[in-house]
Amino acid sequence: MKLCFATNNQNKLREIQALLGDRxxxxxxxxxxxxxxIPEPYDTIQENAKAKSSYVSEKYGIDCFADDSGLVVPSLNxxxxxxxxxxxxPQRSHDDNIALLLKNLSGVEDRNAYFLxxxxxxxxxxxxxxxxxxxxxxxxxxRGSGGFGYDPAFVPDGQDxxxxxxxxxxxxxxxxxxxxxxxxxxxxxxH
Ligand code: ITT
Numbered sequence: 001m002k003l004c005f006a007t008n009n010q011n012k013l014r015e016i017q018a019l020l021g022d023r024x025x026x027x028x029x030x031x032x033x034x035x036x037x038i039p040e041p042y043d044t045i046q047e048n049a050k051a052k053s054s055y056v057s058e059k060y061g062i063d064c065f066a067d068d069s070g071l072v073v074p075s076l077n078x079x080x081x082x083x084x085x086x087x088x089x090p091q092r093s094h095d096d097n098i099a100l101l102l103k104n105l106s107g108v109e110d111r112n113a114y115f116l117x118x119x120x121x122x123x124x125x126x127x128x129x130x131x132x133x134x135x136x137x138x139x140x141x142x143r144g145s146g147g148f149g150y151d152p153a154f155v156p157d158g159q160d161x162x163x164x165x166x167x168x169x170x171x172x173x174x175x176x177x178x179x180x181x182x183x184x185x186x187x188x189x190x191h
Contacts, residue, residue, distance in 0.1 A: 001024050001188065002024075002027065002063070003063050003065060004027050004029070004060070005027070005028060006029055006038065006065065006066035007029065008028070008030070014168070015168065015178075018168065020181070020185065027062075029056070034060060038051070038055045039055065040052065040068070045069065045070050046118045048068045049067055049118040049119060049120040050120040052120065053120040053122040057122035063121075063122060064121075065122070067118065067120075068117070068118055069115060070082055070085075070115070070116055071101075071115055073112075073138065074112060074113075075112070076104055076105070080101065084149070084150070087101065088100040094149050094150075097149070097150065098150055098153050101138065102140060102153065111138045111139070112135070112137060113154065114133045115134045115154070117131065117176040119180045121187070130184045131179075132175070132179025133179065134156055134174060134176040135156070135157050136154050137154075138153050142162075143165055144163075144164030144165030146163070146168065151164035152164035156174055
């Protein structure tokens with residue numbers, strides 16, 4: 001089945017490709033000639049995922065799925081949330097974002113956090129949504145060099161290593177993105 005995965009993020013593409021195997025023929029935004037920035041104007045991860053999939057399916061006439069993710073820290077009123085990629089500014093630096101997160105959490109007792117992934121699937125004229133969450137804690141230092149984003153500061157529940165100290169395969173067994181994509185794949189298998 002041919003589907004567009006609306007992303008330019010190579011980290012995500014690697015993760016999803018590892019999960020999907022060859023069950024689906026994925027084409028990327030570059031493959032369909034979509035080089036413009038897709039607007040993500042909303043205040044929620046859910047709405048932005050849908051905005052991306054609807055933009056691609058309507059403009060390029062192809063079935064498509066788009067994901068949007070973020071780190072939610074309840075003791076920071078849900079921040080960085082929808083702003084995760086550019087929490088510390090438009091330079092979108094993972095190091096700057098983690099530094100700001102650790103600064104904002106210094107002295108804060110409640111270190112609970114979760115990663116949230118929402119996938120919006122546009123199939124024919126219908127939209128479907130799938131969610132995955134990975135709960136854990138933000139530690140007060142960075143550990144590990146794998147992964148991306150906030151991984152070096154996030155220890156998932158039941159683990160003693162950060163996501164950045166795990167291999168891609170280990171992270172993929174428990175990650176928010178894997179859970180959301182498992183739901184997407186299950187849906188597609190039965191559709
Ligand atoms: P797109 O171009 O595909 O939107 P992105 O980098 O904005 O790529 P996401 O929307 O999935 O990626 O995630 C937004 C931010 O949330 C991302 O830049 C990271 O800071 C953070 N994030 C998401 N998933 C993460 C993960 O698995 N590990 C660490 N940080 C993550």
